[in-house]
Amino acid sequence: MSAQLIQFSELLAALAVRDIRLWVEGDRLRCNAPAGALTSELRDQLQDRKSEIIAFLNRATAATRQPAIIPLQSGGTRPPIYAVPGHVGAPFTFSDLSKHLGGDQPFYALQPTGYDGQSEPMDRVEDIAEYFARQIVEHQPSGPYIIAGYCSGAPTAFELAKILGHRGAEVPCIALFGPLHPTTYQELPRLLYFSARNRREAIQREMAKRPTFGARLQYFGSRLQGLVTLVRKGKEPIATDPVLASRARLKSTAITAFRQYVPGPYSGRVCIFLPNKAWLRSGAGPRRWLRAVPHAEFFFGPEGCHADSMLEEPDVSAIAALYRQATREPTD
């Protein structure tokens, strides 16, 4: 196989040197070359390897399409999941969940514009959802589609499902994992409560890991110092690294989009997976989804499972089990 591949690449190189171009039209392979450049020997080789060349060119063309669709698990017979990550847009958010759902569950993470540092991020949830919807339909022209969202990706997932539904596609379920309701960022007291509570819980978790009172105190002091520095500077440091800078820009734009969105009524099935029951009082406003979807179903992870790690090992196994339970078909 190795030898064949090398020969193939040598063949392409030989064509490039002679300025010979090849492209595919339907199932036909066409060639444009300077007069006399295509020798009979080359022509024979091209004709002998026609199907191989067509497959190669088709793969190359397909590789540039649907950049938003990141396949975490391409195979499987179950309705595919298309999942919107949180505001930094990392497709890896769903890697562990995809692994736990197994080889029969197709799983695609959705990559927002701006994540690759090349394209510009979008500042409206509706636009992001439309961008995803277009690519999902290109990738898989007909449903069913299960649309998922994590954290601040929940509103985009919600809007995306609505768009697909309006266009007649089958969306059996919207699965929201630890979703933030947009009002979390719209109401300052709620945002402060949510942020403070989250920060406090994270600090408590870290402190509990420390073996002595002194070590806990030291950790608490270091966090306090970090907070004071942040408050004094008034904002996070500006990243000079282009990748970090583009990520910061994406995060900021995504929060702007999230803050402006108002979820409208939706009649389809919505399953809301919360890390634990206490999350109902977290300030993330999970019950507020009931305003748009009064029939939304809630599922709770075990005590000790946290929103920021619910899709990571080891908590993810419990969340995957909840998802399977929620979407179990009668024949399962």
Place this chain on the structure above:
Amino acid sequence: MNEVLPIVEEGVALPLLNRADHQALVVAYNATAASYPSDRTIIDLFRDRVTHSPDAEAIRFGDVMLTYRQLDGRSNQMAAHLSALGVGPGRIAVVFMEHSIEVVVAILGVLKSGAAYVPVDAATPKGRIATILTDISDGTDGRSPVVITQARLESVISPDLAEIVVLDADFASIVSQPDSARPSAATPDATAYIIFTSGSTGTPKGVEIAHRSLVNYIWWAAQVYSSGERLAWPLFSSLAFDLTVTTLFTPLITGGRIVVYLGDPGVQSMVVLKVIDDNAVDIMKLTPAHLAMVRDRNLETTRLRKFIVGGEDFKTELARDITKAIPHPVEIYNEYGPTEATVGCMIHRFDIERDQAGSVPIGVPAANAGIYVLSEEYQPTGPGIIGEMFIAGDGLARGYFNRPDLTDDRFRTAIDPRDGFTKLRLYKTGDLARWSREGRLEFLGRADHQVKVGGARVELGEIEARLLKHPQVQECAVAVIEPSAAGGGMARLAAYYVSPDALTVADLRAHLAEELSESMIPTHYVRLERMPLTANGKVDRSSLPEPTAENIRSAQEFTAPATETEKTLAALWCDLLKVKSIGRRDNFFELGGESLLVVRAVARMRKVFGVDVQIRNLFERPTLSELAEVIDGMRWVAHSEAASASEGPREEIEL
């Protein structure tokens, strides 16, 4: 600060243990009180033996040997010489010598003078010795310690930092001293030795052991290991390692014999093989790593009957192999204990039928020792719950020399978990353990070997135990490869193993996946000819090589990049993933490509190849050759769509 830890509040029921478990795992387990001569010193016990069998052979090095009477006489002369130099109770003498009869004479001489000895390995670098000497000086009101050394090592010691006694040069003066016994100046409460161990900050810390603790340990060790026999023990391991304390003193209080072995320069770890080939000893104390070297020797005719293994996690496979390799019955003991609890405080005799877990159990507490497994809230844990081991008892060190802060941090006063009201001094080991349902204590390695990879807490020892169950894997270690600050990404696990034949990654992964979760399957697999060892015979984790494409796969699996695109892409990935080279079948994600590294990789590929590579492409075609093919295709399509630069007529045809 040395607060009393609230292990059990008076009158409050234990939340983690029921009454029966508390009685069995906390009270009965620690009922270890045993009598020992707590009012005597190790010198007193040695002198008893001199009186009992003065003409028995005490020590041998090659053709030279000393009887008990001669060893006593020489060490009396040494003590007198040291006393004349002002060495006595409260002073500290560093013993910086190669393995020899003289080093044993020196140690006994120091102890007889009433001073404490500090053993320093002959291969210790100059800088580390200077640090130790400065520390001793700082801890003794600026008074320089005495260093006993040999002429060939003298240049390593800075004369500004110590009073130097060069044993061979001062020989005439020493032998002119009287060899008759003078009353030993040592007392049970005085410090017998200080062993400097590596500190987590890089500064060595001295563990101070009192005569009483030493006597408690050696008295117990003599009963368990010698059982009234006069055994020959090899002195081959580093004197700076407390494992050697057993070999040094147990024979001398039981009428046994020390056989001295000196390692060859540069291959110190091979001295263990000299001991085996010489076949002159009955019992041997060594680390699992050294025992693994012994396994490969022909043991058909060995006279060795007993092995004491300590210092590291002892895998059952190794114990089984040794038992099978020796035709006559052998006793193999797993002895657990940190330096801070005087050599060993737990013991288990290996049973080939009964011991089926990955690691040999560490067993039960030694005489006058207490072992407690406590939760993060300092409460005794129940079966199945991982906790940290705490040690109590007569073996506990006085503390860390000249480090009151560290002593307070590691040696705690707590409410005694057994009765809930008296106070108890505990040493916090940093080792993890849990009780099995059968009431057996399972050792789970260092707490700092518990790492977080991909969000999951991972016990490296658990992975190593599983890896060792592979029929071809003889030794192994698992380490964490931290991500580079600039590259982002996540920590990855690397498995290092020794096996007779090259194994495929797929085989190793499949073997591990039978029992371990995905997060515990290492990313990299490196086959080594042998494990790197420290001077103490432990696996030297700092010397484990960085995974590279050559060493993470066996030769037949590695295929070098072939096309120009593959070569360029390989160079780009190497730079980004910090590996030395990458083969055609290497997978970006398996090499540690994660998170920010993916974005960085895509940005660089776009720049280098001038085509619009997508993150998606990397997920779909993650190996080097696959992605190179995608890039070639993209470049070809871009080339075909671009306007031609060549002039002249063109023809267009369908093929």
